[in-house]
Amino acid sequence: MTISWARLFGADPSLDNLHRFETSWLLSPMALAGVRALTTLYIFTTIFTIWGWYGSHDDSSAIGQSFSYFTWLTYWGLGFYHLTATIHTVLYARTGRSVLLDRWPRVFRVLHVLFYATITTFPFLVTIVFWAILFKAPFYKETFPGWSNISQHGLNSLHALVEIILPATAPHPWMAIPVLVLLLLFYVCVAYITHATSGFYTYSFLDPGVDGHKSGLVTGYCFGILVAILILFLVSWGLIRLRVYLTGDRIKRAARDPLRHGPGDFDNATRLRDASMEMKQASAV
Structure with a gap:
């Protein structure tokens, strides 16, 4: 049951030795770690x-208030994903193994898969909503506001795109869709809790107005964002699928990876792993 659940969420134990999150089709593991470290x-x-x-x-109060904004939460998520991915990639580059994920329960691999799905979809949503709905021309006359907004509402999508293109990751599992939707619903709760406790709306399109006269508009925006995240998920999934197809699913492995020397090693490792799993299941029965 646990294995089937893990496979459903894209963490199939039989594919652990592919090290998709720690490898790239283009860069060596250490070079990939370097790119991720610089992004972090x-x-x-x-x-x-x-x-x-x-x-x-x-404006020190804005520091605390920043945790109520989806933009900031997504940006923190990008940072921590790249930090986590850098650590995993460096360890794999040095040992040829997923040092931490091999030790931790299977649920951590599932969480890593879902984390990856969020950072390759949510940043695009942030960029689209900001420039299409929230931004008011003309562009910022001061350098700092311009740079900060480009970093959080423009380069964020570039970071996400790089994570779609460079690694050897597989397409997102379909079970990531309800997780993404649930996270958006949680954020709506955060936004209205913020209004109830601090007296401001994080985003103007969430304001239902006096006596709720704009509640229909708010509902329309929410459904629009729901449709947008579904489309962005499909685009992200499709780009990853296209990359896998164009690269022939090529993977540049670490020097100490047992599968570095060819498909024969992969077949042998797969048979050994499957035999080990069968023995464990038999002993459990």
């Missing part, structure tokens, strides 16, 4: 630089 550094530098700017411009 940029994202967290951006976050703390913006916070520093808030603090130095008598």
Whole structure:
């Protein structure tokens, strides 16, 4: 039952030795780790630089309020995903194994798969909503607001696109769709809790107005965002599928990876793993 559940969420135990999240079709594992590390550094530098700017411009309250915004939560997610992916990739590059994920319960692989699905869909949603709905021309005259908004509402999608193109990841499992929708519903709860406790709406299109006279408009926006995330999921899934097809599902492995030397090693490793799983199941019965 556990194995079937894991497969449903894209964490099939029989595919662990492919190391899809720690490898690339183009870069060596250590080079991929370097790209992810630089992205991590940029994202967290951006976050703390913006916070520093808030603090130095008598706007310290904005630091705490930032945790109520979907943009910020998504940006934090991007940062922590790249940090986590960097650690996993470095360890794999040095040992040829998924050092941490091999030790942890299967649920952590499932969470990693779902985490990847969020950071390759939500950033595009943030970018589209900001520039299509929230942004008001003309563009920022001051350098800092312009840079911070481009970083969080433009480069965020670039980071997501790089994670779609460079790694050897497989297409998202379909079970990621209800998870993405559920996370969006949770965020709507956060937004209205923020209004109830702090007195402001994080996004103007969530404001139902006096006596709820704009509630229909709010409902329309929410359904529009629901449709958008479904489309973005399909686009992300399709791009990953296309990349796998165009690259022939090629994977550049670490020097110590047992499967580095050819498909024969993969077949042998698969047979050994399957035999081990059968023995465990038999002993459990």
